[in-house]
Amino acid sequence: SNFADWVNDTTNDINVKLTYRQSQRLFIEHFACRLLPAHGKSAMFSCEAHAKMAVLAAKVRDVVEKNxxxxxxxxxxxxxxxxxxxxxxxxxxxxxxxxxxxxxxxxxxDNKCSLDTCEGPLANFKNGRFCADHLDRCLICGIVPCGREIRFPEALTCDDPTHIAWHKQYEDRFRRLSFPGVQRVIRRQMATGENTPHQVRGPSLQVQLQALGDIHGEKVVHRFKAKSTxxxxxxxxxxxxxxxxxxxxxxxxxxxxxxxxxxxxxxxxxxxxxxxxxxxxxxxxxxxxxxxxxxxxxxxxxxxxxxxxxxxxxxxxxxxxxxxxxxxxxxxxxxxxxxxxxxxxxxxxxxxxxxxxxxxxxxxxxxxxxxxxxxxxxxxxxxxxxxxxxxxxxxxxxxxxxxxxxxxxx
Incomplete structure (x- = not known):
């Protein structure tokens, strides 16, 4: 989007504007033409004409190398x-x-499946939690190791009131988080000594959550969001x-x-x-x-x-x-x-x-x-x-x- 805005700002024609999707396609096609010869893969690459952006990017990625x-x-x-x-x-x-x-x-x-032992990519990168092989876990309560079915479609917990209450508190805590906001919290925690280099690999967000029964809030294992590498x-x-x-x-x-x-x-x-x-x-x-x-x-x-x-x-x-x-x-x-x-x-x-x-x-x-x-x-x-x-x-x-x-x- 920044590239599209830059191109539009530098042109004098106010009637012709580059859209965000057009700028994305320009990016994919331009660097596909540079990556393939740079890796010596031009001769073995093939793709249908006028392919969608996602298809073209996937074809190039698979030829150059995956992960x-x-x-x-x-x-x-x-x-x-x-x-x-x-x-x-x-x-x-x-x-x-x-x-x-x-x-x-x-x-x-990079985002990945919510299961710790799984390295698969998300089936739904917009708001998904699991890879294609573990989509059935969406029907199970997100609190581990509950194992009960969710109370209604698209719910994240079972009908246990304590699980519902803990998930609501979790959502209220994380709903307003943004990337710049997380960075500000980390800087503040580092300045006040809440996050020391001896405790973690690097700066990280320390969050206070309510306990679930006898389990401390930070020790509750859940699958309410996707994991990352x-x-x-x-x-x-x-x-x-x-x-x-x-x-x-x-x-x-x-x-x-x-x-x-x-x-x-x-x-x-x-x-x-x-x-x-x-x-x-x-x-x-x-x-x-x-x-x-x-x-x-x-x-x-x-x-x-x-x-x-x-x-x-x-x-x-x-x-x-x-x-x-x-x-x-x-x-x-x-x-x-x-x-x-x-x-x-x-x-x-x-x-x-x-x-x-x-x-x-x-x-x-x-x-x-x-x-x-x-x-x-x-x-x-x-x-x-x-x-x-x-x-x-x-x-x-x-x-x-x-x-x-x-x-x-x-």
């Missing part, structure tokens, strides 16, 4: 800010290269160029993180980076060591904590301090700490890679969070593919402007 994706050509990407000549101790042969990637998770979540997982080269993305459906546990990076490099084992930077890198490293000592990640890649989060890691964690230090000063990781000479001829140590590019990408993606929360699963995937492509082009322009491409001699 995640890898940027085309990203494994061949290289630049002076993400790929260096490998450093060796004196006497060793100086061959090869060292590359770094950074992983992160912005808060741009936990976060959007991203990984990019240390220069910022995106590699891939995926959806984290539940809490960000170590097996899910490893499954994501394994999926990204499943078809490109020879392109595994020398370093993977992650805010809790010691956790996947510890998991690999204890679960599968023969995992190829142990021989191909070092897991490093980014510089910002490393400050908060425990000094008593020997594995983290000896294996995940982003800038060791004992010379054990010459590929992470380089010696540079400034314009005055004074040598000094500098980090080889920017370990905060994930935070920079996340900050950019969070600017689109409000729009993403209102989308169907198809539009969400399509939009994320577009954003990743645009951000990659943005990074490439910045690299070219600073002449940071790899030389022909590399």
């Amino acid at each position: 995640g994706g890898i940027m085309a050509g990203t494994m061949e990407h290289g630049g002076m800010d993400c790929t260096h000549v490998k450093q060796y101790s004196e006497g060793d042969v100086n061959l090869g290269d060292a590359g770094g990637v950074v992983g992160g998770e912005p808060g741009a979540a 936990y976060c959007l997982q991203t990984i990019q080269w240390a220069c910022g160029f995106p590699i891939g993305w995926g959806k984290c459906y539940r809490s960000e546990i170590t097996p899910q993180v490893l499954a994501f990076i394994n999926q990204v490099w499943a078809d490109h084992p020879e392109s595994r980076p020398s370093f993977v930077v992650y805010d809790k890198a010691c956790d996947p490293l510890r998991h690999i060591v204890t679960q599968n000592i023969t995992d190829l990640w142990l021989t191909s890649t070092k897991f490093i904590v980014d510089a910002w989060h490393y400050i908060g890691h425990q000094a008593t964690d020997v594995l983290c301090r000896t294996r995940c230090n982003p800038a060791p000063t004992d010379g054990s990781q010459p590929d992470l700490v380089l010696t540079d000479v400034d314009e005055n001829g004074v040598p000094h140590q500098t980090r080889a890679f920017n370990t905060e590019t994930a935070e920079q990408l996340n900050s950019w993606l969070n600017g689109f969070e409000y729009q993403l929360r209102q989308m169907t699963d198809v539009n969400y995937d399509f939009y994320i593919h577009v954003l990743m492509m645009l951000y990659g082009e943005k990074v490439e322009k910045r690299v070219a402007a600073k002449s940071r491409e790899l030389t022909q001699d590399f």
